[in-house]
Amino acid sequence: MAETAKIALVTGGGSGIGRAAAKALLSAGWTVVVTGRRQEALDETLREAGAGEGQGLAMAADVADAGAVEALFAEIEKRFGRLDLLFNNAGTGSSAATIDEIPVETFRRVIDVNVTGSFLCARAAFALMRRQRPQGGRIVNNGSISAHAPRVGSVPYTTSKHAITGLTKTLALDGRAFDIACGQIDIGNAATELATAMVKGVPQASGLVVAEPTMAAEEVGEAILHMASLPLSTNVLFMTIMATKMPFVGRG
16 A cells, blocks of 8 residues: 555445446545445455555455444554545435325335434544544535435435434534545436336326436546545535436426
């Protein structure tokens, strides 16, 4: 690992947006730690990116498990001594349903991964960035178009993404004293496995089921790289990146 290499952690790095972000960072010379629940998928991310010796680390962890997150960050500090970027990307959703049809367990699972998991990783990253020398770093939270405007039947997911916006704003304030910048990327219809339904057709507020445009996940990876590459004196607080013609402005 080059002495000047910056260290990034990408959660949910085994597929989709996380994999695209990890590839973009690795191609720009970052050393990248990818985490998620499936070790094989994490290993595949590093293989696809052509990560060199010491340039990448794949370490399975459940971000909703406080003990697993603690162990993950202990390993990062042991191996690299610091962390320059956390991309808080890991998340999950649920099938579309009205609130009375949503099991309590489903709501709790979405909140546990999307909110508690983001809190645990941000908490550990903030602590490491605060004590490391030189001090500081950047946290980028993965929000969603749903952090602005919900889809029908999305109570758990939309609730969780509004919470992420609150987390982002508070960390952006609390981090100032320690040169810790925090921003959020709100993504609309990146072409990942999770977005395959968009191409087939998804329910709209009008009651119609309509296919929606998507964009390449690689574009999101490049956007995250841009946010990460800024000096800590500059911050993208919120970035919305979306398929140009998807229903968002004027949704419904």
